Amino acid sequence: MINIRIILKLLGFLLIIEGLFMLLTVPVSLIYNEADGLQIMAAGFITLLTGGISFFFNRNAEKTISKRDGYIIVSLSWILFSAFGSLPFIFTGAIPSYTDAFFETISGFTTTGASILNDIESLSHGILFWRSLTQWLGGMGIIVLSLAVLPLLGIGGMQLFIAEVPGPTPDKLHPRIKETAKRLWYIYIIFTFAETLLLWLGDMNFFDAINHAFTTMATGGYSTKQASVAYWESPYIQYVITFFMILAGTNFTLSYFALHLKFKKVFQNEEFQYYLSFVVVFTLIIAIIMYLTTESGLEYSFRTSIFQVVSIMTTTGYATADYLLWVPVSGMLIVILMFFGGSAGSTGGGVKIVRVVLLFKNSVLELKRLIHPNAVLPVRMNKMSVDPQIITNVLAFVSFYLLILVSSLIILSALGLDLQTSVGAAASCLGNIGPGIGAVGPMENYSNIPVFGKWFLSFLMLVGRLELFTVIVLFSPEFWRK
C-alpha cells in the first residue's frame, strides 16, 4: 500500500523549502541591480505555491512512512527539485532550452557539476548564486540521505555506516532523520562559512568565495568562471579549496567527532585511513611524474596533482589543469579515481571508498578461502567482522554499477559519441563527478551532447546520486506488486 498522501505532504514540504531558498536568491539580484531578480522571484513563488498546496491538502496524512514510500519520496524529491529548480534558468532566459536547464539543475542537485554552459561569466549574479545553491542544497540532501535514510532502507550496505547511532526503526524514519540532519547540517554550515571566509581573505571577492564554498562542500564543482578554479592562479586559493574538498569527501559523522575533539575516533576509522592514503599515494605518483616529465616546479607539480586527485576522487570536478594532456599513466590514474568516489556519508559520489576497500578485502579473503575451504573467514573493517549480508550488498552494488555503466556505454555510443567520450560521460555522470574524458574533458562541457543524451545523463546522475538501488528498485515490477 503506497501512502500517496504522506508522499504528497512531504514533497510539498520540500518544495516549500526549495521555494524559500529560491526567494533567498532575489536579494542577490537586488544587490547587483539585476532586473532578472523579478523572474527568479516568480519562479520562487510558483515553487512555494505548488509546495504549499500539496502540503496543505495533505496536512492530515498519516505519519507512518513505509520503506516503499521512502524510496518513492527520495527519488521524486530529487526529480521535483530539479524540475522546479530549472525555472529560474528558463524564466530569466539564462538557459533557453528546457533540456539544458533541467540538465544543469539536476547536475546541480545531484552535486555532479556537469555543465552545458559555454559562457558562465555572462550569467547574472542572481542566476550564478542559484546555480551554486542547487549544489549546496543537494549536498545537504545527500548527507541526510546517506547517513539517516538509506541505511534504514537497506541500500547497498549503507547499514555499515550508522554503527554510531542506535538500531534502525524501519517504519518510522521521521525522528531519526530530524536528529541526524540537525547535527550534520550544523557542521556543513560551519565548514561553508569557514571556507567562504578563507577564500575571501585570499584573491577572491565575497561573491565568488561564497559560491565556491557552496559548491566545494557539496563536492559539486560548479564554478563562477568558465575556466573553473584555474581562473585563480593563487596557490593559497587552490590549497584552501583542496583542503575543503578533502573535508567534503570525508564522512560527516567523522567531522562531527573531530569538532567535538574526539580525534581518536576519526583516525581509527579505516575508511578515513584508506581515503587519506589514496590521496597521498595518487598525488605523490602524479606529482613526481609531472615534476620529472615537464618544466613544472616542485610546488606547482604537487599543488596541481593534489588538486586534480582530490577534485576527481571526491567527485567535486573543479579543474586547475587538463589531465587529458598529461602523460598516459597520470591520465589513467585520474580515470581510475573516477570510480573510487568519496567516503560514505560525505557529499561525494561514485562507488565510495569503503565499498572499494571491502571489494578488495573480500577478494583477497576469497583466495584464502580457496586454500582453506573449510575455514570461516569474515571480512574485517574497523577491527570488527563485517556482516556477510553487507558484503553481498556491496558486491551487488558494484555489479549494478558495472551493468549500468555498460548499458550506458551502448546507449551513449548509439547517439554517436565516440568510445572515449561515452566512457567519460557515463563514468562522470554516474559517479556525480562532472568532467570526464574525450569530448567531455575537464576543459570542455556537455553542451554538444545530443538532446536524448542529456536526458539520459540526467537519469544517470540521479541513479548515481541515490546509490543506484533507490531508483532502480522503482523499475522492478516486484516493487509495485500487491
Place this chain on the structure above:
Amino acid sequence: MINIRIILKLLGFLLIIEGLFMLLTVPVSLIYNEADGLQIMAAGFITLLTGGISFFFNRNAEKTISKRDGYIIVSLSWILFSAFGSLPFIFTGAIPSYTDAFFETISGFTTTGASILNDIESLSHGILFWRSLTQWLGGMGIIVLSLAVLPLLGIGGMQLFIAEVPGPTPDKLHPRIKETAKRLWYIYIIFTFAETLLLWLGDMNFFDAINHAFTTMATGGYSTKQASVAYWESPYIQYVITFFMILAGTNFTLSYFALHLKFKKVFQNEEFQYYLSFVVVFTLIIAIIMYLTTESGLEYSFRTSIFQVVSIMTTTGYATADYLLWVPVSGMLIVILMFFGGSAGSTGGGVKIVRVVLLFKNSVLELKRLIHPNAVLPVRMNKMSVDPQIITNVLAFVSFYLLILVSSLIILSALGLDLQTSVGAAASCLGNIGPGIGAVGPMENYSNIPVFGKWFLSFLMLVGRLELFTVIVLFSPEFWRK
C-alpha cells in the same frame, strides 16, 4: 607439503608430449623442402630429453597429488610449454628476440592469438605449423583443465559445470582427468578434422585449412596470413570458420551429448541458450546498423557482423573487418563482447558466459531481496538452485578480473601506451582474445609494445587462461605457509 617429485614427474611427462609434437612438425618442413626442419628437430629433441630426464628420475614418485600440487603443476605446465615451445622460433631465427618468441608462444598455448609478427607470410611452413599447433595443444589443455581439473581445485565456481560427472575426489585427480580427457579430445579431434576438410573443399589449400582448423577449435586465432581470414574473400570459408568458432566456444560436454544425439540436453542448457541469444542479438544489431549506414549489401553485412561478433565473443580473434572503423555503437558492442568470453568448458577465454549470466541474475535478485528482506531467493540456473558458495565464487572472480584489469591499465599506461591501447591490450590479453582496440586493433599487432609490456601481457594471458585463481593463489603467502 609440496610433492616436488610428482610435480617434476608430471611436468616431465608433459614436456615429452610437447617434444613429440614438435618432432611431428619436422615432416611438414620435409614436405616443403625447408631447411629449418633441422632446427625444429633440435628443439624437439631438447624438449623431449629434458622431459625424459625429469620423468625418469621421478618415475617412482608417489601417485597422490594434492590440491596444492595441482595449482603448481597447472601454472608451471603452461609456462614450461611456452619456454620450450619458443625454441623452434629462436633456433630457426623466425623470431630472433627471446621476448618476442616467448610472447608469441605463450600467446599460442594460452590460445590468445596476440602476435608480434609483421610479415607472417615470410615464415616457413614448418614454423607456421608449429605456431598453429601451440594453439591446438593449448586448446586440448584447456578442455581438460576447465572440465576436469579446475572444478576439483574449486576455482571460480567451476564446480557448476561438472554437474554431469560423479562427485569430486580432491586428492586423486588422475583417473578422472584421464577419462574426461579421452572423451572430449575425441570430439576436439573430430571437429578439427571436419573443419580441415570443409575448408579444403573451399578456397583454401590443405596447409592453410589444417592450420586454421587448429586455431579455430582452440579459439586461438593465429592465421597463416598477415591479413587474417580477410585474406579469403570467399563467403563459404568465412561461414565455415564462423560455424566452427561457435562450436569451439560451446561447452565441449554439450558437443559430446550432441554427437550422442542427446539434443534435448544441449538445448535445455541455459548457458548455451544465452550464448546463442547473445550471438544472434549482437549480430543483428551490428548487421542492421552496417546495412543502414554503409554501402554494404545485406549478406555482406550479416556475414561480417556474425564473423566479428563470434570471433571476439569466443575469444578467437580472427578478423575479416576492422571494427575500429565502424560507427561508435558497433565498436562499443564489440568491446563489451570482449568481456563476455566463451562458454565454460569450451576453449574460449574471458569471463565466460555463465558467469556473466549469474552476475546479472544475482543482481536482479538482490533488488528483490531489497524489497523482501526476509525471503530466501536463490539464483536459479538450468532450473536448479545455485549453491550460494558458487555465487560468491563468481562474484570473487569478477572482482578479481576487475582488480587485475585496473592494475594492468596502470602498468601498461606507465609504459607509455595511450588509454585506448592500454585498455585494448589488457582486456584482450587477459581475455585471451588477441586483437584489442587502439594500437593493438584487429589490423595491428603487438610488435611495438615495449619489452616489459610484452612480458607483462604474457603474464596476463596466463592469468586469464588459468581462470585467475590458479595463478594468483601462488602469489599468496598463505599458499606457501606450513
